[in-house]
Amino acid sequence: MIQGIDYAAVAPPLILAAAALAVLVADAFGVARRVLGLVTGSAFGAALVAVIALAAGERRATFCVPGGLRGSGPASCSYVADDFTLLFQGVVLTAAVVVVLLSLREITDSRIPAGEYHFLLLSAVTGAVTLVAARDLVLLVVALETLSLPVFALVALRRYDGVASEAAVKLFLVSVVSSAVMLFGISLVYGATGAMHLDRIAPALAKLPSDLDPVAGVGIMLVLAGFGFKVAAVPFHFWAPDVYQGAPLPVAAFLSVISKAAGFAGLVIVLALGFPAYGHVWGPLVGIMAALTMTLGNLLALRQGTAIRLLAWSSVAQSGYMLAPLASGAHRLPEAVAATTAYVALYAVMNLGAFAVVVGFRRRAGAVGGADALDDFRGLGRRSPAVAAALAFFLICLAGLPPGVMGLFAKVVVFRSTVAGGATWLAVIMALNTVIGLFYYLRWAVLLFAEPTGRPYATAVPGLPVRFAVGAAAAGAVVLSVAPQLVLQAVTSVT
């Protein structure tokens, strides 16, 4: 039987995959680094245009179970380009453009092979873009692996650097283990329900015979654990700081924004579409995970002396906030999904902004990837006031205080949904965590405007791309602070 494919629906991943191959071939023919970067950036741009075009049209779905095999069941499409998908694809692709901008100089400075770098980046984003559209467990796992595998290599691309290699090995091992755990969970769910499509699993779970109940429960927990690794939730978080530190900075930005956004999209898809009947099982688990994640992440972020490790732990803590709404289980699920989605989208803007500044303005004292201690940011406000103001604004946004209204609203949405879902205890823990979070964000922000001490050091003036990335993120943060409803509205209409 020949199945029709809706090429328009799959256009974004298709464009990226084609571009990835093109870059690989072009690199073999010795095309200049610049051109490769340009091609990669344009591919992300083109995919973004495709996403916007799709968003204007109807909901599309493809790779559906053919009518003859469907029986009386639902349509069961593997790839669905609905509003939720397109929103996440938009976030991922926009973030990818910024990552490309951040990489251009890093590639030269760190002597990273440009062709491979761009090829791997394109492949990983292809995986991310597919992941958020996947509506069956097989495609989900394949997309997740497509996202993960290139990242190991990306982390290790600074071949001469032992830290990078160690980080890559760590990431590799953690990722493989988490994939294995997740696959085992998926096999249990499949065994219990006999279905791989989420829209078939959900009804099957709802009327599962009681003797299969533990099987499905364990399966769901394992799937949750697998995603826990991807989004760096405690207790599956320990890889994050070392990997962030070892990886080239743009790759760390990629991990903390794109990889995380895709991971959360996958988690939300699985929990909300596939396992709502087991909300009483995964709800409390997610709640405990969220509480541990934000608390541990924040407490450890307090003790960090380098910018990148601080961002790493703070990004762990932020994962906790994103998980929190889902703690209410199947109760008020659409609202919880909307809250998590909104937080992920807003977080992407603030965190990318912070990374962009760190990439562009950290110390470049000879050794590549060396010192980027927080103290190096002391007095940045004197040298480049605009950039210091931007970084301070991103940090205040992350802390969730006005004038970073964007971050404040992200927190309000998450709090609201958590309280509405009946997890007031979690909201209280979250409230206490915002105080810890503020402490280290504020300490860094204040440092920017403190008197510079010690000997002055040479900072390479960052190129136009990085400046543009910082400016774009700052503009986005300001716009969303003035009009947070842009994201909030989009998110509600999506779910």
Place this chain on the structure above:
Amino acid sequence: MILVLLTALPLLGALALLVPAGRFLPGDAAVVRFGAAVSGATLLVAVCTAAVFDYGAGSRTQLGVNRSWASSIGLRFHLGVDGISLPLVVLTALLTFLCFVHLARHAPAGGRTRLLTGLLLVLEVGMLGTFTALDLVLFFVFFEVVLVPMYAVIAIWGGPGRADAARKFILYTLFGSGLLLVGMLLVGVKAGTLDMTVLAARHGAGLSRGVQIGAFLLMGLGFAVKTPMWPLHTWLPDAHTEAPTVGSVLLAGALLKMGTYGIIRVALPSVPHGAAYWAPWLGLFAVIGIVYGALACLAQTDLKRLIAFSSVGHMGFVLLGIATLTPVGVNAALFGNIAHGLITGLLFFVAGSVKERYGTGDLRELGGGLLSSAPRLAGTLTFAAVASLGLPGLAGFWGEMLALLGAYRPHAALPRGTFVAFMAVAGLGAVLTAAYFLRLLSTLTHGTPREPVPVGAARISAVEYAAWAPLVAGTLLVGLWPKTLLDVTTGPVRALLGGG
């Protein structure tokens, strides 16, 4: 729309200061003049608001604006004033304006006047917004707006221990507002609306007792940090002492009121059962605060620190008034708010002037004899101190007296014996308050002046007169004619407590 103008004016003023100094208002003097003009215009708008306000219907929110903002989370841009908020709005606008008047000649050490002006204007936006917001989330947003500017004011222009004081201030208050957010959202979600007028009209109908108790605890803690209530007050003495004069004035005069105003506006009417459950505890902490504040004051050697601790005591009276849950008590609280704003604002202005002239705020180094070496300064200080200790005929008296009266006859649901005991202890606290203020005056204003008297100590600049006179006049006005204020608040307080 007049309320939108009220909050938009200082905001636009602050935004205008983002324009680089070279293009717009070069020089510090021009910037301060600009700030004074903007805050003066804001004060004018506030006075106009008070003028067009219909006092016959003070319990109704008036001059409202109600627009959808982020409909997905039910957030509305909903502003309005009633008899409860109107006096606070005028007080805030007045104090901010006086701060700019004061800045014109007495810029704090630390320079960067442009930044200071912008921050004070943002601070004003947050305070005015808090007092006029009628949507829970909008209220919270404004409540949070003040944090970063006040932090920066303390951290940049403060005294020697400014960094720690500023950090303590922002961490404590953020801790409070985090819990506050949870409490408010709990109410909002369970009641299905974020509209404060609707919530107040329902008087807790539709909210289970458990939810009410939990929500009041969370919101109460949030507001109690801001107020501050003993034992959550420890940020306040440091912040007040280290802050520059304008920071202390705004902090004591208007910022603290956001806490007590919040309890009255949000917590009392929306979750009355929770309030009734926690009221004895609130009363207990309030009287502990009164006595503790007074005892702490007796031990202080720093002028600003003493005034700061006296705030803990005065806010204790305000909280005691609230804890009675009666119209008399809540009226006393609102009266005490305004009186404390006027008097403590004046005290901090005077303390700032003393510190500026003598280079220290330490009572032992200042010595005595201020009345002979700087008679006008000492006279104003004496006036403010006796007003603060509650001399009948001045503003401080009525708030405390009515609070004690309220405690004598608390709400029927509350244990009367307990509250009468509170009243007795609070009365003792009032005596102690008189004691430490008299001790302050005897050490500072009487005796022989220290030698040599700094040059120009006796002269009071026109700017200082301008900053002090309205506060002195206000203290006299509400002290001699308390009805002017009580008439405005009585109606809405009755409505708020469900007494019709």
